[in-house]
Every structure is written in structure tokens, then in C-alpha cells.
Amino acid sequence: MAHFAAFPNLALFANSGFPFTRLADLSDTAFVLAEAPSADEVQAFLNLLGKIADATGLPATRYVVVSAEHVDTVADRNLIVLGLDSSQPLLRQWENYNSIRITSTGVATAPGLNFLQRLIQPFDPRAPSYSGAAVELAKASIGKPYAYMSSFWSPLDANRIVVAIGSNQEAALVELSKQMEDPDLAAKIQGDFFFFSDGKGEFYTSGRRKFVGELPLWWKVQWLAGSFGLAVFACVIFAMVILAVTVQRFGAHWARRRLVMPNRVA
Secondary structure (H helix, E strand, O other): EEEEEEOOOOOHHHHHHHHHHHOOOOOEEEEEEEOOHHHHHHHHHHHHHHHHHHHOOOOOOOOOEEEEEHHHHHHEEEEEEEEEEOOOOHHOOOHHHHOEEOOOOOOEEEEOOHHHHHHHHOOOOOOOOOOOHOOOOHHHOOOOOEEEEEEEEEEOOOOOOOEEEEEOOOOHHHHHHHHOOOOHOOOOOOHHHHHHHOOEEEOOOOOOOEEEEEOOHHHHHHHHHHHOOHEEEEEEEHHHHHHHHHHHHHHHHHHHHHHHHHEEEE
């Protein structure tokens, strides 16, 4: 069976725990918790672990739990960073990798794709059809308890994924971990950022993605043709122009030769 998907992709994580559940025992997964996690942070961790086990149907037995100080020792694993902004230093150290950055006074988004990047960006039919409303919800929730999920490629290994789950209040962190079991909320978890506050959640997608996995050759040809439709169209138009110019110049050259040939015979 072919496995092929675009990442970062919080929808896959919310619905099936992927890519962490690729191995049911979580042997390539590490959880990064605070040095001395609170009872609520541990509760959120256990809720998340239970959801992942429910997705695989098996108990997870080979995951690793480390603190931010020892994250380098698990650089070769996919990482789930969990905790409060105040107690989990990686949430602040890696916040520049988030597509949305939240402070006590404002909300900002990472720079979007320019025209050329959008042109060559592979198309993903399963991606959200719009960028989402997380920014608006986050701005409306400044000063309130909130929690969020963010996904990005690991700063420690470009082939590994990070899902960061953070909050400014313990109760909001636990609530998000519980509400992920709600199908209605889980359906809203998409893109590379999800914001949750006061029982409401909205996603955001930056549009940046990288496809991972393998496809049979014919499927890959179809995917390339469908993914780069605009670029393929531009290349076809360019090729037609080059061909037309070449034919026109060759025709003119051949016509001149035919005019010269009788004089040579004479």
C-alpha cells in the first residue's frame, strides 16, 4: 500500500496520531515535557497518550520522555513537545517555527509564500481550501486562557516532525487534550496551527508543505501533472513559443535558400 502525504499536517495527527503512529509502539517518538511537570501537564500527556493508543489499538511501550535539556538525545525521533509556555522552554525557543506567534499583546503570522513559491508548490487536494480563522480567534482571545497546537519540521533533524502543544494556563492545556476526542473539534484541527480558547477552536495553514512517502510510477506521474498544473501550463506555453519561433526562423532560412539556388545553377 502506498503511503504519501503532505506535512506539516495536524489533521493527520488529530485523527490518527500520524506520523507518530506509523510505528504502533511509538519507538520513533519522544515526548518532551517540562523538567518538573505539574499534575495538569501530566494529565494532558496521559490524555494524549491514550488517544494515540486508541488510534493504534495497541499500548505504546517504546516511546521516550525527556526534558528540554536532553532533547538532543532524541534528535532522531519525531517529537511531541507538551507543556505551558512558562514551564516548557522549547515552546519559546522554537516559536519562530510556528506559523502563528502569540504574545501577551498581539498575534503575528509567519511570512507567506511569494508568487514563485506558490507556483512551484505541489498541490494537495486534501489541504484546507482557505488559510483558516485561527488568527482572528487568537486576536479576540488576548488576555484569556488558551491552548494551541503547532506542527513543523524538527530543527534537530529535517526529516522528523514536531508537534508542539502549549498553553498559557494548565486548565486550557488539559481541556484541549480532552476535546481532541470530540469529532466536531477534531474535524477543525487542520493545517500547521490550531488555536483553542473558551471551547472554540480554529486552524491556520501557511501553505508550506513537503510531501513524504512513495508512490507507484504511474500514480506519481498523475500526481505531478495534477500538482503542478499551473507550472506545467506555463512550460507548455513556453515550449510552444520556442517551437513557433524555431519553425518561423527555419522556414525563413529555407525560403532564402530556395531563392538563391537558381542563381547558383545559372
